[in-house]
Amino acid sequence: MKTHSKTKTSNVAKLFALSALCIALSACNSDSTSATIEGEIVSNAAPTVNAGIDQIVNAGDTVYLNATVEDDGEVSVSWSQTSGTTVSLSLSTATSTEFVAPEVLTDEALIFELSADDGTNDVVIDSVTITVRASSDYTSNTSAKLASWLINKDTTSTYIQNNGAVVEDVQSVEVVSVAQDDADVEYMYVQTTDIPKYDVTLTQEQVDALNNRPRAATDFYNGVTSAAVGQTISFGEDIGYNSSTENCNDTGGAGYWPPGSGCPTEQAVEAYFPITPTDLPDTETCETGLGTVGLMVNGTSIFNWGDGMSYGNNVWYTLAPIAEQYDVDVCGGHAANGEYHHHFYTSCLADLLEDDGDAHSPIYGFAADGYPLYGPYESNGQLALSGWEMRDYGASTSEGGCGTQGERSCTLVNQYDISQGTQISDTGPAIGAEVTTLSGNTLNADDGYYFEDYYYAQKTVAGAQLDEHNGHDTNDGKGYHYHITLSLDSDGKLQPSFPYQIGPRFKGQLADNSIGRCDTGETMGPPPRR
Numbered sequence: 258m259k260t261h262s263k264t265k266t267s268n269v270a271k272l273f274a275l276s277a278l279c280i281a282l283s284a285c286n287s288d289s290t291s292a293t294i295e296g297e298i299v300s301n302a303a304p305t306v307n308a309g310i311d312q313i314v315n316a317g318d319t320v321y322l323n324a325t326v327e328d329d330g331e332v333s334v335s336w337s338q339t340s341g342t343t344v345s346l347s348l349s350t351a352t353s354t355e356f357v358a359p360e361v362l363t364d365e366a367l368i369f370e371l372s373a374d375d376g377t378n379d380v381v382i383d384s385v386t387i388t389v390r391a392s393s394d395y396t397s398n399t400s401a402k403l404a405s406w407l408i409n410k411d412t413t414s415t416y417i418q419n420n421g422a423v424v425e426d427v428q429s430v431e432v433v434s435v436a437q438d439d440a441d442v443e444y445m446y447v448q449t450t451d452i453p454k455y456d457v458t459l460t461q462e463q464v465d466a467l468n469n470r471p472r473a474a475t476d477f478y479n480g481v482t483s484a485a486v487g488q489t490i491s492f493g494e495d496i497g498y499n500s501s502t503e504n505c506n507d508t509g510g511a512g513y514w515p516p517g518s519g520c521p522t523e524q525a526v527e528a529y530f531p532i533t534p535t536d537l538p539d540t541e542t543c544e545t546g547l548g549t550v551g552l553m554v555n556g557t558s559i560f561n562w563g564d565g566m567s568y569g570n571n572v573w574y575t576l577a578p579i580a581e582q583y584d585v586d587v588c589g590g591h592a593a594n595g596e597y598h599h600h601f602y603t604s605c606l607a608d609l610l611e612d613d614g615d616a617h618s619p620i621y622g623f624a625a626d627g628y629p630l631y632g633p634y635e636s637n638g639q640l641a642l643s644g645w646e647m648r649d650y651g652a653s654t655s656e657g658g659c660g661t662q663g664e665r666s667c668t669l670v671n672q673y674d675i676s677q678g679t680q681i682s683d684t685g686p687a688i689g690a691e692v693t694t695l696s697g698n699t700l701n702a703d704d705g706y707y708f709e710d711y712y713y714a715q716k717t718v719a720g721a722q723l724d725e726h727n728g729h730d731t732n733d734g735k736g737y738h739y740h741i742t743l744s745l746d747s748d749g750k751l752q753p754s755f756p757y758q759i760g761p762r763f764k765g766q767l768a769d770n771s772i773g774r775c776d777t778g779e780t781m782g783p784p785p786r787r
Contacts, residue, residue: 301329301330301375301377301378302328302329302378303328303375303378303379303381304326304327304328304332304373304374304375304378304381305325305326305327305328305381306324306325306326306371306372306373306381306382306383307324307325307326307383308322308324308369308370308371308383308384308385309322309323309324309325309385310385311385311386311387311388312385312386312387312388313387313388313390314358314387314388314389314390315358315389315390315392316358316359316360316361316389316390316391316392316395317357317358317360317392318357318358319355319356319357319358320355320356320357320358320387321353321354321355322336322346322353322354322355322356322369322371322385322387323352323353324352324353324371324383324385325352326352326371326373328373328375330375331375331376332373332374332375332376333350333373333374333376334350334351334352334371334372334373334374335349335350335371335372335374336348336349336350336354336369336370336371337349337369337370337372338367338368338369338370339368339369339370339384340366340367340368341365341366341367341368341387341389342359342361342365342367342389342434342441342443343434343436343439343440343441344356344357344358344359344367344440344441345438345439345440352371358387358389359389359440359441360391360392360395360443360532360533361389361391361395362391362395362396362399362432363391363396364388364389364390364391365388365389365391366386366387366388366389367386367387367388367389368384368385368386368387369384369385369386369387370382370383370384371383371384371385394734395532395533398734398735398736399432399532401620402445402532402620402623402629403430403431403432403445405554405619405620405629406427406430406447406554406556407426407427407454407554407555407556407609408426408427408428408429408430409424409425409426409427409428409454410424410428410429411424412424412425412426412454413425414452414454414492414493414509415491415493415494416491416492416493416494416495416509416510416513417452417492417493417508417509417510417520417521417522417523418508418509419508419522419523423450423452423523424450424452425450425452425453425454425492425555426449426450426452426453426454426555426556427447427448427449427554427555427556428448428449428450429446429447429448430445430446430447430448431445431446432444432445432446432532433446433529435529435770437768437769442531442768443531443532443533444529444530444531444532444770445529445530445532445623445627446527446528446529447526447527447528447529447530447552447556448525448526448527448528449524449526449528449552449556450523450524450525450526450556451521451523451524451526451556451557451558451596451597452492452521452523452524452556452597453492453553453555453556453557453588453590453597453605453606454492454555454609455491455492455588455605455609456489456490456491456492457489457490457587457588457605458487458488458489458490459484459485459486459487459488459489459490459587460486461486463587464482464484464485464486467481467482467484467496467587468481468482470515470583471583471698471699472516472583472697472698475499475516476498476499476515476516476583477497477498477499478497478498478499478512479497481497482496482497482498483495483496483497483512484496484497490513490587492513492588493509493510493513493520494512494513495511495512495513496512496513496587497512498512498513498514498515498516499516500512500513500514500515500516500518500520501514501516501517501518501519501520502519503519503520504519504520504521504522504592504595505519505520508520508521508522508523513586514586514591514592515583515584515585515586515696516696516697517584517695517696517697518584518585518586518591518592518696519592519594519595520592520595521592521595521596521597522592522595522596524558524595524596524597526552526556526558526772528552528772529768529770529771529772530552530623530625530627530772531626531627531765531768532627533627534626534627534628534737534764534765534766535765535766536737536764536765536766537763537764537765537766542762543626543762543763543766543767543775543776544761544762544763544775544776545561545562545759545760545761545762545763545773546561546563546773546774546775546776547560547561547563547565548560548773548774549596549598549625549772549773550624550625550758550759550763550773551622551623551624551625551630551758551759551772551773552622552623552772553599553603553606553621553622553630554606554610554620554621554622554623555606555609557590557597557598557599557606558596558597558598558599559598559599559622559624559630559758559759560577560593560598560599560600561600561756561757561758561759561761562576562577562578562600562708562755562756562757562761563575563576563577563708564576564577564580564581564600564695566580566695568685568686568692568707569682569683569684569685570683572668572682572683572685572709573665573683573685573686573707573708573709574707574708574709575706575707575708576705576706576707576708576755577600577601578600578601578753578757579700579705579706580694580695580700580706581600581694581696582700583694583696583698584694584695584696587605588603588604588605588606589601589602589603589604589605590603599758600757600758601741601753601757601758602632602633602741602742602743602751602753602757602758606621607621607632610632612632612634614633614634614637614638615637615638616634616636616637617631617634617635617636617733618631618632618633618634618635618740618741619631619632620632620738621741622758624739624759624763624764624765624773625763625767625771625772625773625774626763626764626765626766626767626771626773627765628728628736628737628738628739628764628765629735629738629739630738630739630740630741630758630759631735631738631739631740631741632740632741633740633741633742633743633751635720635721635731635740636721639721640721640742640743640744641721641723641729641740641741641742642721642722642723642742643723643727643742643744643754643755643756644713644714644715644716644718644722644723644724644725644727645711645712645713645714645725645755645756646711646712646714647704647705647710647711648669648675648704648710648711648712650662650663650664650665650688650704651663654667654678654679655676655678656675657669657675657678657679657712658679659679662688663687663688663689664684664687664688665684665685665686665687665688665707665709665710666681666682666684666685667679667680667681667682668680668682668709669709669712672709672711672712672713672761673712673713673715673725674713674715675712675714685702685707685709686702686706687702688702688703688704689701689702689703690702692706705755708761711755711756713725719731723740723742724760725760725761725762726739726759726760726762726763726764727739727740727742727756727757727758727759727760728740728759728760728764737764739758739759739760739764741757741758742754742755742756742757742758763775
């Protein structure tokens with residue numbers, strides 16, 4: 258503790274007289290100021306300050322700072338933090354205040370100073386140290402998150418260039434603190450090129466799927482793929498596609514992507530994901546929108562369900578995994594304005610992560626709000642279950658239908674609450690009607706082709722069942738997390754299941770430095786027309 262004092266008089270005249278007397282007689286000391294003027298002794302001792310006892314607390318605890326200040330007159334006090342992860346004090350100008358101990362990766366000392374000023378003497382300061390013990394759960398969860406990224410500093414892409422070699426996957430990830438709202442917030446800071454290291458050994462089924470494309474005769478230079486069963490294809494390697502020329506001639510990749518989708522380019526992405534995500538209030542929503550909504554652990558972008566296109570007067574919005582099924586590469590991804598991304602499950606990443614469905618899937622990526630995105634499996638052989646279901650258009654309006662089987666003539670008032678009924682809208686394509694995609698492919702607009710074909714069924718979220726955001730917390734130590742969703746078709750094959758990855762709305766809040774945005778995101782739009 259440091260104590261200082263100086264004289265305080267009852268009026269200006271006494272102050273000048275006292276000052277002169279102190280100078281003349283050298284009668285003033287460092288602890289108080291006193292003198293005799295016309296028989297009156299004027300004295301004011303410096304405040305006595307005790308900031309309280311040092312404490313050891315756990316992350317998440319409410320910490321109370323209780324100081325004592327003694328003075329023979331009025332005194333003002335002020336708390337300040339001089340060391341450690343920044344926290345927000347409930348009061349800064351009272352002797353007692355409180356704060357919540359922050360999550361820390363290792364035990365950390367937070368130092369606070371209380372200053373007292375009586376307006377006359379030197380300011381007196383005392384300090385207190387609060388040692389925050391790291392939570393084992395926080396430390397282990399954070400370590401698991403950091404370890405989930407596929408780090409590569411040296412290996413470069415064989416086929417994608419940018420005035421030289423482009424390093425694949427994620428180059429670095431670290432925990433950084435960013436000052437926000439009078440407190441330090443910890444983030445995972447990720448740097449990536451958005452160019453993955455995918456090597457695919459083609460199966461007979463994959464080669465057949467390539468050659469049986471509806472427009473194979475024109476999609477490939479020779480009418481069929483140049484790749485063979487058992488051949489290992491690297492990301493960007495020519496397999497005979499008559500590719501778009503967008504970016505391909507300058508950066509490579511021609512022949513790997515089907516017509517309509519340009520080649521990806523190095524993106525030099527810098528992304529921040531909060532270590533501890535914060536849920537949105539119940540009164541707020543944040544639509545995922547177009548563009549980047551997260552990153553896969555190999556640094557590739559995650560896009561939501563949409564392709565930016567709609568039928569009619571912006572009513573019936575097409576689902577990218579269906580409308581663009583012939584616009585993606587053998588790993589289920591493609592580029593928009595050079596940004597390579599996935600709208601749905603990719604078996605190529607599953608292979609890299611060795612996720613074969615014999616246990617809970619590992620982390621595949623992170624949403625912009627910081628919550629992790631796990632793969633499709635909840636446990637051995639058990640898929641995570643989407644909470645979204647397709648409408649029955651032939652049902653009554655009270656049950657979410659339009660009253661006529663196969664007719665899209667109404668939309669739901671609220672896709673999160675089917676009980677609110679329907680509203681008349683511009684008529685969309687009939688169920689099963691033929692529609693032409695941007696890349697010129699003809700598809701059937703079956704039930705489930707448009708976003709408006711779905712509603713959230715409000716099922717009890719337990720076990721493998723997911724909520725409206727396509728996530729859950731099963732109290733297994735993983736905390737809240739999203740899932741990639743798949744389902745079995747009538748032939749027993751796994752198919753992408755709406756909403757595919759992250760739901761139509763984020764669960765958590767997006768910070769100002771987030772890689773995504775509410776409502777619109779970084780609008781990229783669909784691949785260009787040929």
